Amino acid sequence: MSRAVVYEKFGGPEVLELREVPEPHAGPGEVRVRVTAAGLNPMDWRLAGSAEAAARFGVTLPAGFGYDFAGVVDEAGPGAKHAVGDRVHGGALGRAVADFVVARADDQLFPTPDGVSDEVASTLPVAGSSAAAALAAVGLRAGDTVLIGGAAGGVGIFAVQLAKLAGATVIATAAEATFPFLRKLGAEPVAYGPGLADRVRNVTAAVDLFGTETAEAALALGVPPERIATIAAGPHPPGGVRATGGADAEPGALARIAEAVAAGRLTVPIAAVFPVERIRDAVELQATGHVHGKVVVTL
Template structure:
C-alpha cells in the first residue's frame, strides 16, 4: 500500500537548502542542492514559500557548544519559521492534505525548498498549522518563534489586578506594562497582544523608532540612562508589569518603579527571582489564536525586508544587527 500521498507540485528531484558545514556567523551560510526528503508516518512535507529569520537562528549555529544545547550537529540547516504548501503526507496523517497552506517551525532547517515536520508536533522545533485565509505566506512565516515567545512571556506575568478576563495573557485593562525592546521581532507581537488584552503599553526603543512604536500601539520611551525617570514621567501613577525582551535594563527600571519580580519577565537574560519565558512553554493554541487575530485585522506583522535565498548572508547580517523594525523574510 502506498504510504504517501503527493500533489502534482511535489519536488522529487530535490531542492535548495541553506547549510552550514562549519559553525560561525553569516559567512558560514551556503546554499546547496539537496535530495528531496520524504514524509514518513505521521509526517507532512511542505514546499516552503517563505522563511522568517530570528536571532536564535544565528545564535544557535554560531559555535559548537551552543549548537549542542539544541541538539544540532554538522552539517546543519538554518532557520526555524516557515510557511508554504503541503505537497506530501505520510501514512496515518489526518487533518492535512496536499495543497493545504500551512505554517510552523522546523528547527534549524526551515530555509529550504522542502521541509518535513511532524503533523502532531506542538513545539517550534517541529510543528505545522493551517494558515487562515487572509494571512499571506510572508506574514505566516514570521509567527512561530516570535509569536510563541511573546505569548509565553505575557502569560508568565501572572494574574494582575486587571488580568482576570485575560488569564492566558497575564494582563488586563488595569495594567500598565513596560516592554523593553518593544520594536523588535518579539516586541511586535507582545505590544499588540498586550493592547488587545486592554493594557496600556509603554515601549522602549531608540528615538528614531518612536513612530514605529506608536504604530504598534505603544507609547515610546527612549532606552538608556535615565529610563526610570522617563517612565515615571509618562506614568506617574506607576506601572504594574514589565517585559524585558532585550537584556536587563528594563528589569532594573521596573524594580526601581516598584514592580514585584513575579510581574516581570525576561526572554534573553536570567535574573534571580525574575521569571524567564521560552516559546516552548507557550500555551496550546497560542499560534492559532495569533494567526486568527491577523486574519481578523486586529494584529499586524511589519515585514521590514525580504530577500531571495541566494542572499541569505546579507539577510542574516541585517537581522543580526537588531536594528530592523519588523521581520526579515526569505522568499523561496
C-alpha cells in the same frame, strides 16, 4: 534534488551556503511542506555562530538553517494530520530555509488562515509564541501599564499589539528612531539606556525582550518580581523575575495570533524580504539588531 541553506562550520553569515541536497519525502504520520517563505529570528544566526549555543539545542554540524517557515503540504504520509494542498506554517529547528521541510509528529505545524500570506505566516511561530508566553507569565490584564523592553524588534511588535488587545497601556523602550513606528502600534515610546526607571511611571508589569535593563528598571519601580518576565536573560534573571520563552506559550496561543492577523486586529510589519539566494544579506541585516519588524526569506 532540492535546495537547502546549510553550514559546515560555525561563524557569521559567510558560513551559510545554498546547496543542492537530496529531496526529502514524507513517511508515516509526516507531511512534506513545499516552503515558500522562512522568517528569520536572532536564534537562527546565534546557533550558526556558536558551537556552545548549538549544543544547547542539540544542533550538530553539518547543519541546516532557520526555524520558522510557511508553505503548502505537497506530500502526506499515512496517518498525517494535514492533507496535500493545505496551507501551513510552523517550526522545524535547523531545517526551515529549504525548498522542502518534512514535518514530523513532534514538529509544530499550524493551518494558515485565509487572508494571511505565507510571508506573514512565516514570521509567527517564534516571535508570536514568545510574546504570548511573556505576557502570560506576568498575568497581563486590562488596566495594566506594561513596560516592554526591546519593543521594536521581532518579538516586540507582537508583544506590544497583544498587550494593547488585552486592554493594557504599553510603554515601549527602544531607540528614538523607532518612536514613530511604535506609536503606530499603539505604544508610548521611551528611550532605553541608563536612567530608564526615572523616565517611566505607574508601571504594573514588565516584559524584557532584550537583556535585563527593563527588568531591573521595573524592580526599581517596585513592580513585584512575579509580574516581570524576561526571554533573553538566561534561566536565572535578576531579582527572581520570571524567565520564559516560546516553548511556554499556552496551547492555542499561536492559532489565536494567526486569527487576529487574519481579522486585521494585529499587523506584522515586514522590514525586508530577500530571495534565498541572498541568505547572507538577509542574516546580516537581521543581525544588526536595528530592524523594525521581521526579515523574511522567500524560496
